[in-house]
Amino acid sequence: MVDEEAVYAAMRSRDPRFDGWFYVAVTTTGIYCRPSCPAVMPSRRNVRLFPTAAAAQVNGYRACKRCRPDAAPGSPEWNARGDLVARAMRLIADGLVDREGVAGLAARLGYSERHLHRLLTAEVGAGPQALARAQRAQTARTLLECTGLPVSDVAFAAGFASIRQFNDTIRQVYATTPTRLRQATRPDHLPHTPGVIASRLPYRPPMDVPALLRRLGRDAVPGIEEYTEGTYRRSLLLPHGTGVVALRHVPSAAYVACEIHLEDVRDLTAAVRRCRxxxxxxxxxxxxxxxxxxxxxxxxxxxxxxxxxxPGHPDPAELAVRTVLSRRVPAERARARLAGLVATHGRPLTTPVGQVTHTFPDLPALICWARRPAHDPGPAAPVPPAPYGFGPRCAEGRGAGAAERRRTLPALVEALAEGEVVLDAGADPREVRAGLLRLPGLGPRAASLVLMRAFGDPDVFIPDLAVRRALHRTRARPSRWSPWGSYATQHLWAVGSP
Known part of the structure; x- marks a missing residue:
């Protein structure tokens, strides 16, 4: 836990920076809040601190109706760490416990259920079942507020095993019934489109949302992504079906407006996690x-x-394939190559949204495509000599052309299919990097890019050509930018960008 003096200073100043880092419970009211809650400051002797919302709920506290602590931004700690607890937290946030139970989570991580429960309880104050239960309650609240689904359908869509379990959880967490929760937050006249969920994704300011959406739009692949009028859309392959998300900046608000189109509403938790x-x-x-x-x-x-x-990425396997296909070719040609792959092997959406018509090919489709003798569209465009003596070989090694891609792509998809390289929320970043580097033709820059964007590693420094030029001009030492090398790289890349 953080220092108690810092906690009370944050509470007195209503500082939102600490929201999601810890939760404040008041013993006299039985309520837990964010540190920035506008309610009357409680007496210090009546305050208890918890590292997660689930820990507060396990100890009998219910969520404050004013500050909605269960909807606070998540802790950035789980992106910065690669240990067992962090990997478990990422998998739980992705909804794995709802789909496969605690046994599936333990098997995925390679530990016993008992050992996993002991570690999580010691560090975050709640076991995997309690953490998943808190997440199900938040998902149910979103569905009650933002959809017209019958309450019984909301229960199963949020991951509850029974209506009784659903009702008991809502009463304990929110001190009300599901029906009253819906009536209090969603007027009957609010318009609703079937299959579409409008949600808010909170963040900690400052954040340049328009710049991030423009950046994603510049790299958008036709068919699976679209950027128009300040809104970024993309398709998702989710555990129970497909989905499309539309992300939009809301001026003067600490959240991103998110519109989610789902084939199966059980995928809401996974879709929100991928957007975050x-x-x-x-x-x-x-x-x-x-x-x-x-x-x-x-x-x-x-x-x-x-x-x-x-900028992150919702699908690490997709990012790895895109990275290989984009090497040593102009951006426009790389997007055209990827658009052709999507149109030929991607899954068409039942209901397209704007220009988003397909999902990226899944692993079986990629295997069939990569095994074709002529899957590469053609030789890569010639790369002009680089100034300052930093040529293509400095970053990735030799022969990064069409012949190398013909070796790298089949090796990559075969490794993903056989489990030699695991790219999901629960993977150990060190094992991911080592596995990628074992593949022929896949160098440190590609592996680092996957760790930075797909796994949210905050301390990845990529000394590519643009960064090397900036370092040459400034004579800076990258080692002093740790543990925020990924953000330093973004600032160096942004030099000269629109």
Whole structure:
């Protein structure tokens, strides 16, 4: 836990930076809140601190109706760590316990259920079942507020095993019934489109949301992504079906507006988690900007672009394939190559949204495609000589052309299919990096990019050509930017970008 003096200082100043890092429970009221809750400041002797909302609920406290602590941004700690607890927290957030139970979570991590429960309880104050239960309650609240689903359907869509379990959980967490919760927050006249869920994704300011959405739009692959009029859309392959998310900036608000189109509403938890990872919404940006802003080289860049986030990715396997296909070719040609792959082997959406018509090919389709003798569309465009002596070989090694892609792509998809390389929320980043580097033709830059964008590693520094040029001009030492190397890389990449 954080220092108690810092806790009470944050409570007195209503500082939202600490929301999601810890939760404040008041013994006299039986309520737990965010540190920034606008309610009357409780007496210090009546305050208990918990590391997670689930821990407060396990100890008998219910969520405050004013500050909604269960909807606070998540802790950035789980992105910065790669140990067992962090991997378990990421898998639980992705809904694995709802789909496969605690036994499935333990098997995925390679530990016994008892050992996993003991570790989680010691560190975050609640076991995997309690953590998943708190998440199901929040998902149910979103469905009650934002959809017209019957209450019984909401229960099973949120992951509850029975109506009774659903009702008991809502009463304990929110001190009301599901029907009253819906009536209090969703008027009957509110318009609703079947299959569409409108949600808010909170974050810790500052955050340059328009810049991040534009960045994602510049790399958008036709068919699976679209950026138009400030809204970014993309398709998702989810555990129970497909989905499309539309993300939009809301000025003067600390959240991103999210519209989710789902084939199966049971995928809501997974879709929200992928969106949060895509937009890096759980970062403690003030701490990052303060650290990098004090550096003489990065200080002016941070001041010019405060709140610059690391763009994530909802599907690590897709990102790995896209990285290989985009090597040593112009951006437009890479997007055209990927668009052709999507149109030929992607899964068509039942209901397209805008120009988003397909999902990225799943693993079986990628295996069939990669095994074709002529899967590569053609030789890569010639790469002009680079100034400062930093050519293509410096970053990735030799022969990064069409012949190398013909070796790398089949090896990558075969490794994913056989489990030699595991790319999901519960993977150990060190094992991911080692597995990727064992593949022929896949060098450190590609492996680092997957860790940075797909796993949210905050301390990945990629010394590619653009970064090397910036380092040559500034004579900076990247080692002093740790543990925020990923954000330093973004600022160096942003030099000269629109």
């Amino acid at each position: 990872r895509l937009l890096d919404l759980d970062a403690d940006q003030r701490a990052i900007d303060a650290f990098l802003g004090a550096d003489p080289v990065l200080g002016p860049l941070v001041a010019a672009r405060p709140g610059l986030r690391v």
